[in-house]
Amino acid sequence: MPIATDQDRPMPWWATRRYLALVSVLLAIPLSGPAIPPLTDIFGHLARYTIVARIDASAYLHQWFATHGHLSGNSGVDLIAAWFGPIVGIIPVTKLALIATAVLTGGGMLLTARAAHGRLPPTAPFALPLTFGMPFQYGFLNYSLSVALVFPAIALWLRLRRGAVRAAVFIPVGLVIWVTHLAGWGLLGLVLFAIELATARRDGAPWWRAVIACLPLVAPVAILLLPSGGSSTIGVSHWFDGSLKLFFIVAVLRDQNAVFDIASAALLVALVMFGIRGMDFRMEPRLACAAAAVFAAFLVMPGMIMGSALADMRVLPYALALAILALSPTSTAQRDLTLLAIAALAFLGLRLAVQTIGWSRTAALQREQLAALDHIPQGSRVFVLVTLPCETAWRSHRMDHIGLMAIVRREAFVNGVWDMPSSQLTVHRPDATGFVYAGSQTLFPAGCRYDAQYDLAHALATLPRAAFDLVWVVDTPRTAWPKDRGLRRIWSGDRGVLYRIPHTPI
Incomplete structure (x- = not known):
């Protein structure tokens, strides 16, 4: 058989x-569920798509970006x-x-x-x-x-x-x-x-x-x-x-x-x-x-x-x-x-x-930070600092590039864009040299920094303030917020705060 x-x-x-x-x-x-799936790099992609789509019609984006x-x-x-x-x-x-x-x-x-x-x-x-x-x-x-x-x-x-x-x-x-x-x-x-x-x-x-x-x-x-x-x-x-x-x-x-x-x-x-x-x-x-x-x-x-x-x-x-x-x-x-x-x-x-x-929980935490966008004027120049856990930490709120949503929603300039040949995007900000590309927005704990000196205080002390209108501190506990007399708070949440740099016009 x-x-x-x-x-x-x-x-x-x-x-x-x-x-x-x-x-x-x-x-x-x-x-x-989430309107924006909470993936680490997604905000950078959304910013690039927005620049490519709107640069010719925008009154702001063409000042800082070029597409090729x-x-x-x-x-x-x-x-x-x-x-x-x-x-x-x-x-x-x-x-x-x-x-x-x-x-x-x-x-x-x-x-x-x-x-x-x-x-x-x-x-x-x-x-x-x-x-x-x-x-x-x-x-x-x-x-x-x-x-x-x-x-x-x-x-x-x-x-x-x-x-x-x-x-x-x-x-x-x-x-x-x-x-x-x-x-x-x-x-x-x-x-x-x-x-x-x-x-x-x-x-x-x-x-x-x-x-x-x-x-x-x-x-x-x-x-x-x-x-x-x-x-x-x-x-x-x-x-x-x-x-x-x-x-x-x-x-x-x-x-x-x-x-x-x-x-x-x-x-x-x-x-x-x-x-x-x-x-x-x-x-x-x-x-x-x-x-x-x-x-x-x-x-x-x-x-x-x-x-x-x-x-x-x-x-x-x-x-x-x-x-x-x-x-x-x-x-x-x-x-x-x-x-x-x-x-x-x-x-x-x-x-x-x-x-x-x-x-769903991560997206809710991200939405809390994105509430700051309602207080960012159109076409602003925003310096973002995001507090992240060490990369060896398992869990993350995935806020690494969330500041780039100001490009999507407010046609703003934001530091932290990718500088790589395949991105088909270049940035023109000679007045903000060193505070433009990916990495300038991230703050790590002392034991796992790529640059041992780069913390919130050092970033703000060396920032060319004339090149920016706003400072947005993301996913950072209140105890770590800057106590800088040169900054004026215009919005805050439980773990985020937005400051105006008063000596520059908006």
């Missing part, structure tokens, strides 16, 4: 297309904001892009698992919380959107047979992902190369067949070689730091609750270890090879590439996701499979519930 395979059995509820779609949509829940559009491998959400922002609004369109990013990433993960296994394994939803890994939490919007395109592309690659059709399809796919974010394109290339290596080994074919198969993905290289085709600075720094990489592994699901986040990460790592050791799980070879390749890249990558910080950390959640997606249970008992499907769905639901509550 022939042995029944997984494909011969009736389709269980956790392997249906309806289940795949519904589970993917669940990832929109944490993003649906060029084809860049870091333009995904920027293009969406440019196209739809004038119709929908910058903030709503950014939120919708984030919702689409989360849902598409989760759906792409499930499609990848189904394409690799032939049927969606009951364990696949365990990978979905990694959608909201550290890159998403930091607010790396373009990179996260590129990853949202990478996973459906992996599924499509697995579905299509090698040949002219797949090659023709993946030339534009590679270009679109490169324009969205260069690192996403690199991730796609590495994953597909690893998949082809595993396939070649399975078929007894030479390794270079994988190189030939991936040639359609190299089209963006021609753009990179053009004089205007991207950044002219290829900076690489922050090489191997073992303790930091270990922290990234532990903190792969870092949000607001250290115990819960570490326990969740440990559960996922344990599942992968069970699969590696063949304990109740097997691993699909192609996805396992891809996971190993991405994890190896994480280990050898530097922390800074082309001005993008935390470059190595960005790939780690997706190495773990690929490993989880490679898993399938060895048991064929329907009861065991159903329990696994329920456990995976419960894990996802618990992660989403805790994250939704945490984000």
